[in-house]
Amino acid sequence: MTAYDPCAHCEEVMQQFMDRVLTDAERAEAEAHLDECAYCRKRYRFEETVRQYVRQAVAAEPMPVELKTKLAALRTPLQ
């Protein structure tokens, strides 16, 4: 038997917390823990930054212009 570790639990629900899929009660429990735990608070904030950075890094490569032209050419010709 292991004792209940609130930080481990907080880590466990972090993704659901950020995806806003926790129940109200679960969310309130996580928020209460975050209010008093700087360790988890820092890691939650870090996760937010990572998610934004990944999205931004991955979106940086634009679609090639030629591809756009090729796609438009696939349209059904007007009669």
Place this chain on the structure above:
Amino acid sequence: MSETTREPDARQIATEARDRVRFEEEALALSDQVYRVARHLVGSREEAEDLVQETYARAFRSWRSFQPGTNLRAWLLRILTNLNIDRGRRQQRRPDEQPLEEGDYFLYNKLEAAGDGETDEDRVVERLSQNDVVAALSEVPHDFRDVVVLVDIGDFTYADAAQILDIPIGTVMSRLHRGRRILKQAMAEQAVGT
């Protein structure tokens, strides 16, 4: 008799042509977003370009099967993932090759250990270039990456991702959570080595 049937036919043809043009324009307006997702579902830019072209060719041919009012972007991505599977590009992975992932705090803790005990959010940006992030994402096994790409980059809901990939929503959630952890692990390797 022929007089009475010909007129609605002509009107029908005109309506159909108008619907088709509208469909094609709406689909083309989404091409940047479709490409961005495709680019990270497959291995290379060339493959992504081919796949997007095939997707649009098929979508334009079968536009009648799209139900107006439903999510066109999800419909296009569904075609794209099916084509990707049909092409046999998806390698079958044996269960024992599934990586063991660390916890959600792994990347943070790694960066903290690599620094002087000081870690703030900006560290990740300093340590990882955009190319590093793209490389880390490409290391995430397909099943997990598909879901991460659709939800976190494509902004699809869990339900849309489930429909696109034809898997249960519970599977989307578990793959998403594991996939993000695997991604952070790969980012940690890029940032500080193993």
